[in-house]
Every structure is written in C-alpha cells, then in structure tokens.
Amino acid sequence: MSSAQSFDGSESKHWDHPCWDGYREMIRRLEGPAIPGPGQLNALLPRGTQSGGGAPLRFVPSQSIPGVQYERHIFATGAVSTRGDNWHDLFNALVWCRLPRLKAAMNALHHRDLDQQSDGARGPRRDALTLLDESGALVASCNRDLLHALARRDWDLAFVGLRAAWRTDTRVVICGHALLEKFLEPYKSITAHALLLQVDAPPSRFAAEDFPGWLDAAVAERLLAGGCASPADLSPLPLAGIPGWWREAGQDAGFYADRSVFRPPPAGFRPAPSHRLKKL
Numbered sequence: 093m094s095s096a097q098s099f100d101g102s103e104s105k106h107w108d109h110p111c112w113d114g115y116r117e118m119i120r121r122l123e124g125p126a127i128p129g130p131g132q133l134n135a136l137l138p139r140g141t142q143s144g145g146g147a148p149l150r151f152v153p154s155q156s157i158p159g160v161q162y163e164r165h166i167f168a169t170g171a172v173s174t175r176g177d178n179w180h181d182l183f184n185a186l187v188w189c190r191l192p193r194l195k196a197a198m199n200a201l202h203h204r205d206l207d208q209q210s211d212g213a214r215g216p217r218r219d220a221l222t223l224l225d226e227s228g229a230l231v232a233s234c235n236r237d238l239l240h241a242l243a244r245r246d247w248d249l250a251f252v253g254l255r256a257a258w259r260t261d262t263r264v265v266i267c268g269h270a271l272l273e274k275f276l277e278p279y280k281s282i283t284a285h286a287l288l289l290q291v292d293a294p295p296s297r298f299a300a301e302d303f304p305g306w307l308d309a310a311v312a313e314r315l316l317a318g319g320c321a322s323p324a325d326l327s328p329l330p331l332a333g334i335p336g337w338w339r340e341a342g343q344d345a346g347f348y349a350d351r352s353v354f355r356p357p358p359a360g361f362r363p364a365p366s367h368r369l370k371k372l
Contacts, residue, residue, distance in 0.1 A: 099127045099182075110337055111266050111275045114190050114304055129153070129176045133185040141192040143170040144200025149192070151185050163202040179276065183269035190304065191267055197312035198225055216322035221315075223326055226270040229284035231329065232291050232307060232369070233262035239288045243327050243363035247354040251333040251343070258335045263295035265307065280338065281353045286329035287311070287320065288366040310369040319367050327364035330354055 099122070100106075107116050118136050122128040130151035141149040147170030154173040157165065166172055172188065175181045188195045198221050205218050214222075233239055235257040241250035266272055266284070274282050289311065295303055311319075319325070330353050332338035341347060348354055 127177045130174045136189040144196045167203040179273050183272040191308045193308045193312035197315045220320045220323045223285040228268040229286045230265040231286045232289040235261040239366045245357040260296040261294045280332045284329045285326040290366045290368045
C-alpha cells in the first residue's frame with residue numbers, strides 16, 4: 093500500500109497482521125478514502141492525554157505551526173504537528189493514542205536533554221529515544237531464557253527452540269511509527285530496535301483491557317528512571333522471525349538459515365540489558 097493509495101480502515105484483510113494488534117480497532121474507527129487528518133485523530137486520544145510538560149495533547153495541521161522546534165513545542169503546548177495525507181504522521185498519532193504515557197515520557201526526556209546540550213550534538217539518550225520512537229518494539233516476557241537469547245542474538249534458540257514461549261509468555265508491542273509504516277508493504281528483513289522487558293507473570297494472564305495501559309505506564313516509568321540511556325540499551329529484533337509474523341512462506345529451518353536477515357552477532361558485542369518492570 094503506497095501513500096498514493098486510499099485509506100480504508102474497514103479493510104480487515106490488510107490490517108490482520110500481528111503488528112497491528114492494539115491499533116486495529118482504532119484504524120477501523122477512522123473513516124473516509126483519504127488518510128485521516130488531525131480532526132479524526134484527536135477523537136481517538138484517551139481523555140487526559142498530556143505532553144511531557146503536562147500540556148493537553150492535540151494533533152494540529154503542520155501548516156498551522158510552521159518552523160517550530162518539534163519536541164520543545166509539544167512539551168510546552170501539547171500541539172503535535174501532523175501533516176495531512178501522510179502515513180508517517182498518521183502512525184505517530186496512533187502510537188500517541190495507544191501509548192500516551194510512553195510518548196509523553198520520551199517527549200519529556202527529549203526536552204530535558206535539549207535544555208542540557210550546549211554543543212548541538214544529540215547525545216546517546218536522544219539517539220536511543222529516536223530509535224525507539226521511529227523503529228521501536230516492546231518485548232515483554234516472563235521467560236528469561238527467551239529475553240537472554242534475543243539479547244545474545246541466538247536466533248535459533250529464540251525463534252525455534254523457545255517457539256512456544258511466544259504464545260503465552262511473551263507479547264510484542266510495536267511503538268515505532270516508522271516501523272508501522274514499513275508494514276504497509278512488509279518485507280522479510282524488517283528489524284526493530286527492541287526494548288527487552290522482564291515481567292513477573294505471562295502477559296496472557298492479564299485481562300486484555302488491562303495489559304496495554306499497565307505496560308504503557310510501566311515502560312514510561314522505566315524510561316524516566318534512566319532505562320534507555322543509549323542505543324546499546326536496544327536490541328535488534330528481526331520481526332519476521334516471530335512465530336506467525338511472516339506469512340509469505342513457512343518459518344522452517346531454511347527460513348531461519350537466512351543470515352542476511354538473522355545475522356550473527358559481531359565479535360566483541362555486548363548484549364542489550366533486560367529491564368525489569370514493576371508488578372501490576
């Protein structure tokens with residue numbers, strides 16, 4: 093699906109991939125052939141959503157606030173510049189609607205580092221936040237072996253040996269809006285920058301309506317406490333390896349033998365950490 097094609101939130105066949113879990117119902121509430129703009133998107137925002145600075149959040153046409161410093165303006169005013177007929181900005185808005193605390197925490201941290209930097213350099217924290225914001229995934233699991241395998245980039249163990257752990261012990265939440273845009277036309281080598289999260293109980297035991305809000309709040313708290321200080325805190329995750337996430341062919345031994353996608357770790361690398369989240 094290209095940017096020139098029409099938007100159809102009711103087209104269930106396109107939105108049935110697992111990457112759209114948590115976004116699918118919002119997408120189906122959007123109407124019209126064109127990519128939805130700020131008006132429709134504001135109606136999806138959870139009540140009380142705020143910027144990192146505590147300002148009421150809203151999506152506004154980008155032409156109404158030209159030349160503003162993006163993160164600083166959101167922090168101070170709550171106005172998120174949103175281009176019309178633009179997939180990238182649509183998915184950014186949907187992540188705000190689904191994970192408002194996480195997005196507010198990232199905005200607060202960007203703003204804090206903007207105020208502290210003096211040489212114009214972004215710094216490792218803002219680099220990491222940008223990776224998480226654009227191409228991030230949250231991998232919440234109670235299975236330590238799976239999290240360790242992902243961190244070590246032991247793809248055979250993570251995706252084959254521990255295949256059953258993905259069904260009940262683990263949940264993957266896409267939080268990168270550029271990553272969602274890639275899934276309009278999926279390809280095998282789509283890779284996320286994953287925040288590996290250890291939880292005490294299998295996500296399958298949470299009530300479906302409780303888990304997203306808890307995860308949003310818990311990850312936001314973890315970030316504000318310093319949980320994503322550099323790109324090294326994020327682990328590469330080839331998403332096609334997750335059971336059920338690649339439907340063009342079987343996920344057999346030959347599939348996982350493709351080292352152009354499931355790359356071995358470089359010599360001397362340090363595995364990304366797993367971040368323990370507080371109990372519900």
